[in-house]
Amino acid sequence: MQFIIPYDGALWPLLMALLSIWLMSTVVLFVYRITFHPLARFPGPKLPAMSYANEFWFDVVRGGRYTHEILRMHEKYGPIVRINPNELHCNDPTFVDVVYALDHDHHRRRNAAMSKCFSRSRIRQIEHLIHVNAQKLCDKVLARQNSAPFAIVQAYSCFTADIISHYCFGDSDCYLDQDDWEPNFRTLVDNFERNLHIFRHIPGLATLVERIPLILTNLFSTEMKTIAINFKVSIPRRVRRAMDLSFVSVGEVPTILSALLSSNLPPSEKTLRRLTGEAVSLMGGGTESTSATLVLLTFHLLSNPNHHKRLYDEISAITTNPLQLPDWKALEKLNFFSAVILECLRLLPGVSGRSPRIATHEDLIYEGKLFSGADSLAPSFSYTVPRGFPISMSTYILHTNETIFPNAKDFVPDRWLDENGNVNRELERYLLSFSKGSRQCIGRHLALCELYVCAAAMILRVFPFLKLYQTSRVDVDYDHDELIGKPSPQSNGVRVQVLDKFREPDVKS
Numbered sequence: 001m002q003f004i005i006p007y008d009g010a011l012w013p014l015l016m017a018l019l020s021i022w023l024m025s026t027v028v029l030f031v032y033r034i035t036f037h038p039l040a041r042f043p044g045p046k047l048p049a050m051s052y053a054n055e056f057w058f059d060v061v062r063g064g065r066y067t068h069e070i071l072r073m074h075e076k077y078g079p080i081v082r083i084n085p086n087e088l089h090c091n092d093p094t095f096v097d098v099v100y101a102l103d104h105d106h107h108r109r110r111n112a113a114m115s116k117c118f119s120r121s122r123i124r125q126i127e128h129l130i131h132v133n134a135q136k137l138c139d140k141v142l143a144r145q146n147s148a149p150f151a152i153v154q155a156y157s158c159f160t161a162d163i164i165s166h167y168c169f170g171d172s173d174c175y176l177d178q179d180d181w182e183p184n185f186r187t188l189v190d191n192f193e194r195n196l197h198i199f200r201h202i203p204g205l206a207t208l209v210e211r212i213p214l215i216l217t218n219l220f221s222t223e224m225k226t227i228a229i230n231f232k233v234s235i236p237r238r239v240r241r242a243m244d245l246s247f248v249s250v251g252e253v254p255t256i257l258s259a260l261l262s263s264n265l266p267p268s269e270k271t272l273r274r275l276t277g278e279a280v281s282l283m284g285g286g287t288e289s290t291s292a293t294l295v296l297l298t299f300h301l302l303s304n305p306n307h308h309k310r311l312y313d314e315i316s317a318i319t320t321n322p323l324q325l326p327d328w329k330a331l332e333k334l335n336f337f338s339a340v341i342l343e344c345l346r347l348l349p350g351v352s353g354r355s356p357r358i359a360t361h362e363d364l365i366y367e368g369k370l371f372s373g374a375d376s377l378a379p380s381f382s383y384t385v386p387r388g389f390p391i392s393m394s395t396y397i398l399h400t401n402e403t404i405f406p407n408a409k410d411f412v413p414d415r416w417l418d419e420n421g422n423v424n425r426e427l428e429r430y431l432l433s434f435s436k437g438s439r440q441c442i443g444r445h446l447a448l449c450e451l452y453v454c455a456a457a458m459i460l461r462v463f464p465f466l467k468l469y470q471t472s473r474v475d476v477d478y479d480h481d482e483l484i485g486k487p488s489p490q491s492n493g494v495r496v497q498v499l500d501k502f503r504e505p506d507v508k509s
């Protein structure tokens, strides 16, 4: 069959014609987006309203910096702005509950089987796993007395990876049992996070990396290759083993994969591919955010002897033997301890970028003041957010709102305590670390249990031997988004040195 193109054989005119058509349609699309598009009347600069180029520039080229740009848009245009052709962003804390009450039926159904594995009571049943690993972590850090300084994130991510791998597959990665901190799952997560914005802006890329034969991954960067090898070989191999075994448990509790395989999920949700996807997101979600929160806690306690002393005394008061800590339930009753954990969760935006939600069945009415804050005379206005369009809020922006959290960039655990010294639960409404609603973090209870138990063990057993090494605020302060909020790319992380002498935490004036 002959395919006939009506042109005289010269390639240039054809290319020019195609280019003109593409240019014209792009111009028409841009004009539509700022005139008749359902979001056209929302405030915001014209460039992001017309195309995704702005977001691409700040996130992909400048490395996860669109959140800063969104904050600038809010300062200029008010509490609700259009940040790309199809998405709105809100910077009004009073709207949190409305946005995150939006439900996602599909997500809820998919998560039902999984959320059983992460209920508070299930986590209490596997709590011994967390205690054992916390003590192992302390032993391993203490064994490095007078050795070279190291980045403490390595230690914490071995701890979190060992727990989630054990609970997921039934056999731990055993990173805490090896001589050094590397290799560990963090290297993979780090690679993935650094490339996250590219994956988000080029949606087919993730599928391509997943589908392409392993041999061809040599064409990609080493980072992409590591990701591909893990997603295509290592994790599927462990999932297949779990599928071959009939039942694996941690004590009395089934592992996550055993629980999913024996649940009433349809067979389409139990394929090797689906379960590998779940395992990847559990390993990723279960490793990085919790260890980063522990790093932040380590930095702030080692650089604030007053806080360290207060916490040391509070935990010691309910502990007879630091090698056998009180359980999570008892630890979370400690008010100052809880305040420190909440303050760390506030300052380290778990998923720092925006978490969009879509109202599928109803329009949302937003009523706000033109300028946020206490100015009751500021002009008020109302917007109808049309159904079907994402509206998002960003953890970092909300958590640094000066009206809710005065001196927001500072580490002030006492802000979480009321005048009686009890935790102010009302303020927790504005904590978006685990997100909210049907898409909130599934591992929330596991994360909290790990934070309390590991921090208690480190505070009593290890921090009195630890000293920060060439570390300052730059190494912890939020700079840009990867998946979690990250400090400046120039940072070497929070590094510590283990001394050979136990120093009782002391109050410095």
Ligand code: HEM
Pocket (backbone or CB within 6 Å): 164, 281, 282, 283, 285, 286, 287, 289, 290, 293, 349, 350, 351, 355, 356, 432, 433, 434, 435, 436, 439, 440, 441, 442, 443, 444, 446, 447
């Ligand atoms: C301090 C620790 C943690 C923080 C701050 C955190 C925060 C978050 C946030 C904000 C989300 C996104 C929700 C959204 O889509 O809007 C998320 C999702 C998720 N998290 Fe966590 N997380 C933490 C620890 C954990 C742990 C220990 C696990 C253990 C398995 C975990 C597993 C997951 C998974 C699987 C998802 C994806 C849920 C889904 O959309 O299917 N996270 N997390």
